[in-house]
Amino acid sequence: MGVDLAGHIEDTKLAEALSERYIAYAMSTIMARSLPDVRDGLKPVHRRLLYAMQQLRLDPTSGFKKCARVVGDVIGKFHPHGDASVYEALVRLAQDFAVRYPLIEGQGNFGSIDGDGAAAMRYTESRLTEVAQTLLDGINDDGVDFRPTYDNEDHEPVVLPGTFPNLLANGAAGIAVGMATSIPPHNAAEICNAAKLLIENPEATVADLVEHIPGPDFPTGGILVEDRDSIIRSYETGRGSFRTRARWEKEEGRFGTWSIIVTEIPYQVQKSRLIEQIAELMEKRELPLLGDVRDESTTDIRLVLEPKSKTTDPEVLMETLFRKTPLENRFSLNMNVLGGDRVPGVLSLKAVILAWLNHLHEVLIRRLNHRLAAVLRRLEILDGFLAVYLNLDEVIRIIREEDEPKISLMKTFELTDLQAEAVLNMRLRSLRRLEEMEIRKERDSLASERKSIETLLGSEKRRWTRIGKDLDATIKKFGSGALGNRRTQIAKPPKAVDISAAFEVEKEPLTILLSREGWIRAMKGHGLDPQGHRFKEGDEAGLFSECQSVDRLCLIASGGKAFTIKAADLPRGRGFGQPVRTLVDIPQEERVVALFPVTEEGKRIIASESGRGMIVSETGIAAEKRTGKQVFNLKDGESIFACIPVEGTHVLALGSNKRALIFPMEQLPEMSRGSGVSLQKLGDNTLRVLRTLTLKDGLIWQEGQRVRSAEDLSVLEGRRGAVGRAAPQWMLRKN
Known part of the structure; x- marks a missing residue:
């Protein structure tokens, strides 16, 4: 006899209940929605779409059926989710500019590279392509396991059995809970040749595989300009990025005029949005060499870029566009997939191909x-x-x-x-x-x-x-023909092109202000009081630096990275500025410790809270890329305490244990990158003050206090890394 549970109440902790339910949701998102299977490269919705279409006998030689019929079968039999999301998945599998090898052949309006959406599912029709048929080949020969559908009325395949390398060939993208995946498309023939190499020589390295797979092969073409060593490194770790550029050529006009014709753009860049961005930059006068942009595309892409002057160097014009617009783009690599055991993990290129081969063998x-x-x-x-x-x-x-x-x-x-x-x-x-x-x-x-x-x-x-x-x-x-031939050209990394002449900036004094909440702006003039300016509600003045408009500014983050931005690029006017994280990729949990203009001869002492430090040159730590440059290697739980200019002959360190130490500057080594050396032995304490001074000239500790002579300071002298002496009261006294 069953137990009557009506009205039964069971006490449990809210945190435990929420944790249990959130973990269940997270696992559902990871396993059944966001990450592809390493064996067939498909997420459940895509696999169910292909299987449902096979059940409807929509093979490449049959007639088309309405997409509404297909979507109805998928959500009714296999995938109990919204029809809109299922139709979006179907549409993407049919877009030849979105997937390298379309798995569905569409008839009707399936959207465009401009970002236009597809027509409603009642108007469009579809059937499987030969690629999809290859993926499904053997599904009726007990090639793979089947499992009951959500309502136990039917069965569906756990994975597809075919010999097409879909994961790498079509790539994948998805965001789960706490993890994500991003895999670019590749050339199927190259993947198969690499797989054959692994069959012949299982000990082949990723570098050997790159001989067959030199890089991604995007459906929209373009030119891959990534360094080969970087490509190998990315494939070895399963993480990295690939830099691609638009394909362009110079077209001669009448009377010595010319224009640039762009025929291929980077993958996943919307053409209409790209043109809008170029037009916006022209309005802001950030593309001084470009006179006009026109879209003359039909089924093929044709963007016309006209220079302001026919004396302009085409290479310089394109370099300005590559730096400022998505005509140059980076596609990230994160080969996070579900293995054959349904466990997610980031795999190398070799591991992915071996997993697929083992699947084919089984x-x-x-x-x-x-x-x-x-x-x-x-x-x-x-x-x-x-x-x-x-x-x-x-x-x-x-x-x-x-x-x-x-x-x-x-x-x-x-x-x-x-x-x-x-x-x-x-x-x-x-x-x-x-x-x-x-x-x-x-x-x-x-x-x-x-x-x-x-x-x-x-x-x-x-x-x-x-x-x-x-x-x-x-x-x-x-492996051949319009579908199989490689579309993305592999090229060497471009040589540096000097575009400084295109961005000549008038030299004028600026004061750069970075608020506590991370909003940065430039104000004309020096000698300004940061406290006298307006900030967003709840925000206040933080760091400021006086410089010239032609200077580069260096930001040191608490995580040990250095970032470089141009003073001329910062917003001006009476507004609040813009978030500094839109200019450089500073992690949300980190803060900016120092802000200063980069000088040729300038040097800085950078130190961690635990009392380790080193000298770095300002030009040596400058990094133009958004991701910055790791300068100081920190241990777990550590952060950067200060980054101060090298001035004088000695360094003064004061710890939270109220012990102070003065040691000669020459005992501190200069490094380009590292973990530094011990400034002061602090134990479990942290650095509280870091100063530089010229010992013979004495020290003014705080404004309004008298000069402390070399004789006053001599009791604090010692060797770098010592514990130091008890700090005098005038050091500990607050204003």
Whole structure:
């Protein structure tokens, strides 16, 4: 008898209940929505779409069916989610500018590279492509496991069995809870050649594989300008990025005029938005060499860029556009996928290909066993036919006269249950002498096939040879022509082009102000009081620095990274400025410790809270890229305390333990990058003050206090890394 749970209340801690439910949600997002399977490169919604379309017999040779019918079948039988999201997934699989090898062939309006959406599903039609058919090949031959659908009324495949390398060929993108994936598209023939190399030599390195897969192959083409060593490093770790540029050419006009024609743009850059961004930058006068931009595209991309002057160097013009617009773009690599054991992880290129090959090997064994079982069953039936064909009259008599003909046949001719059943189900028209010859012919053919299958099953080497031939077939099918030829050109990293003449900035004094909440702005003039300016509600003055408009500014973050921005690029006027994190990639949990203009001869002492430090040159730590440059290597839980200019002859350190130490500047080494050396032995305490001074000139500790002479300070002198002496009261006294 069941327990009545109506009205039952069970006490539990809210934190535990929330944690349990959130973990369940997170795992659902990771496993069943956002991350692709390493074996077929598909997320569940894509796999269900392809399987549902196969069930509807929408193969490449059949007619099209309304997308609404397909979406209805998917959400009704396999995927109980919203129809809009399922249709979006279907549309993307049909867009040749979004996926390298479309898995669905669309008929109707399926959107454009300008960012236009597809027509409603009631207007569009679809069917599978040959690529999708290859992915599904063997699904009815027990190649993969099936599982019950959400309502237990049907079954769906856990993974697709085909020999197409979909994960790398079409790439993937997804954001789960606490993890994400980003895999660019590649060339299928190159992937198959790399896989063949691994079959022949499982010890091949990623560098060997890059000989076959030199980089991504984007559906929109473009030019890959990433350094080869960087590409190898990215493929080895499964994390990195690839820099791509638009393909362009110079087109001569009349009377010495010329224009730039852009024919291919980086992957996932919307053409209409790109033109808008260029136009906005022209309005802000940030593209001084560009006179006009026009879109003359039809089905092919054709952007016309006209210079302001025909004397402009095309290389310099394009370099200004590459630096300021998405005509140069970076595509991130994060090969975070679900393995065959359904555990997520970041894999290297070699690990991804090996996982796919192992999947093909497992599918081959399962298909061979399935076919062998079918062959043995048919051979058993044919043996039964041959046994009775010599005595047809007796068979007919038994069937006509015996009460239990099946048992009599089995006893008379020594037949198995299956053979007797097959004889009884035989059609009368088959009872011809000629049929016996056909049966013997079929039996010999099946016996030969049986021997071949058993040989394959008995030899792993032969099975890998067979997989190699299947890969050759995939290369032959999808390795050439408009679909298979490489679209993204591999080029060497471009040489540095001096564009300073294009961005000549008038030299004027500026004061840079960075608020506590991270808003940065430039104000004209020096000697300004930061406290006298307006800030957003809840914000206040933070760091400020006086410089010239032609200067570069260095920001030191608490995580040990240095970032560089141009003073001329900072917003001016009476506003609040702009968030500094829109200019450089400073992590949200970090703060800016120092802000100063970069000088040729300038040097700085950078120190951590634990009392380690070093001298760095300002030009040596300058980094033009958004991601900055790691200068100080910190231990867990550490952060940067200060970054002060090198001035004078000595360094003064004061710890939170109220002990002070003065040591010669020459004892502090200069490094370009590192963890520094011990300034003062602090134990579990932290650095509280870091100052530089010229010992013979004395020290003014705080404004309004007298000069402390070298004799006053001599008691605090020692060697770098010492514990120091108890700090005098004038050091500890607050204003």
